[in-house]
Amino acid sequence: MKHLLVLVYLLLTIYASxxxxxxTQRVVDIPTRPGVTQRIVLLSPDNPKSAVxxxxxxxxxxxxxxxxxxxxxxxNFLVRTRDRFAAQELLVAIVDAPSDRQRPPYLSGFRQTPxxxxxxxxxxxxxxxxxxxxxxxxxxxxxxxxxxxxATQLPVADGGPNGLVLTATMLSDNKGRPVPDMDLNKxxxxxxxxxxxxxxxxHCAYIKLPRLMDKLSASPRKELLTMDGGQxxxxxxxAFAYHGFNGIERDVVAKVAEWIVVK
Numbered sequence: 174m175k176h177l178l179v180l181v182y183l184l185l186t187i188y189a190s191x192x193x194x195x196x197t198q199r200v201v202d203i204p205t206r207p208g209v210t211q212r213i214v215l216l217s218p219d220n221p222k223s224a225v226x227x228x229x230x231x232x233x234x235x236x237x238x239x240x241x242x243x244x245x246x247x248x249n250f251l252v253r254t255r256d257r258f259a260a261q262e263l264l265v266a267i268v269d270a271p272s273d274r275q276r277p278p279y280l281s282g283f284r285q286t287p288x289x290x291x292x293x294x295x296x297x298x299x300x301x302x303x304x305x306x307x308x309x310x311x312x313x314x315x316x317x318x319x320x321x322x323x324a325t326q327l328p329v330a331d332g333g334p335n336g337l338v339l340t341a342t343m344l345s346d347n348k349g350r351p352v353p354d355m356d357l358n359k360x361x362x363x364x365x366x367x368x369x370x371x372x373x374x375x376h377c378a379y380i381k382l383p384r385l386m387d388k389l390s391a392s393p394r395k396e397l398l399t400m401d402g403g404q405x406x407x408x409x410x411x412a413f414a415y416h417g418f419n420g421i422e423r424d425v426v427a428k429v430a431e432w433i434v435v436k
Contacts, residue, residue, distance in 0.1 A: 205295040213266040221264035227251040230314025234279025235269040250417040261430035284319040307335035317342045340367040344381040357388040367398040373409030
């Protein structure tokens with residue numbers, strides 16, 4: 174009888190864990206500016222602890238279809254790890270270019286504009302209505318230029334995010350303003366910066382991070398998370414080089430999620 178009770182307990186525990194880990198996915202078009210919608214892929218775990226808005230790098234035009242597939246960017250670090258974020262009990266929204274930017278150059282030249290801020294403000298508001306949880310912006314590579322800029326423009330009291338995560342941050346740029354050149358002293362929310370020590374992208378040299386960290390002077394809680402290891406394949410600025418945390422995705426996502434939900 175004792176062994177039977179133990180077996181029943183184990184089965185119930187496994188069932189409860191599986192139920193807790195269940196995640197649903199759907200595509201949502203959120204109205205933002207007049208005549209414009211912002212499409213997201215939404216991954217919803219049961220009882221999320223926080224929400225994250227994920228910004229892919231590159232031109233950012235994921236071209237999300239109505240069934241939730243991506244015509245571009247599936248390999249991007251944040252796109253390919255979206256299920257891992259959801260498994261950490263985070264409500265996940267992957268943002269595409271808005272409906273009026275569904276052709277080249279997509280988000281290129283648009284990431285630091287009032288229109289982009291308005292679109293993301295609408296997504297933040299929608300997520301907070303859905304789950305009543307804090308909302309964090311998480312960007313990678315050129316996606317950090319979106320996430321950081323929105324955070325400089327929108328304080329929490331004006332519908333802004335509750336926290337910011339920058340991964341493989343754009344520290345220099347020959348096409349636009351890099352993150353350290355923004356008004357980072359306006360950011361008064363927690364900020365986590367995750368970077369691979371051996372990031373070989375010329376715009377993301379690890380040695381340039383001190384300037385970024387120093388400018389986050391108003392953040393009540395900030396940290397540099399330095400990652401090592403993994404695999405380095407292809408273009409050093411692409412998703413399967415150290416720049417995209419290739420081979421260490423599980424560890425990076427777990428540490429980011431832990432930092433987000435800490436009280």
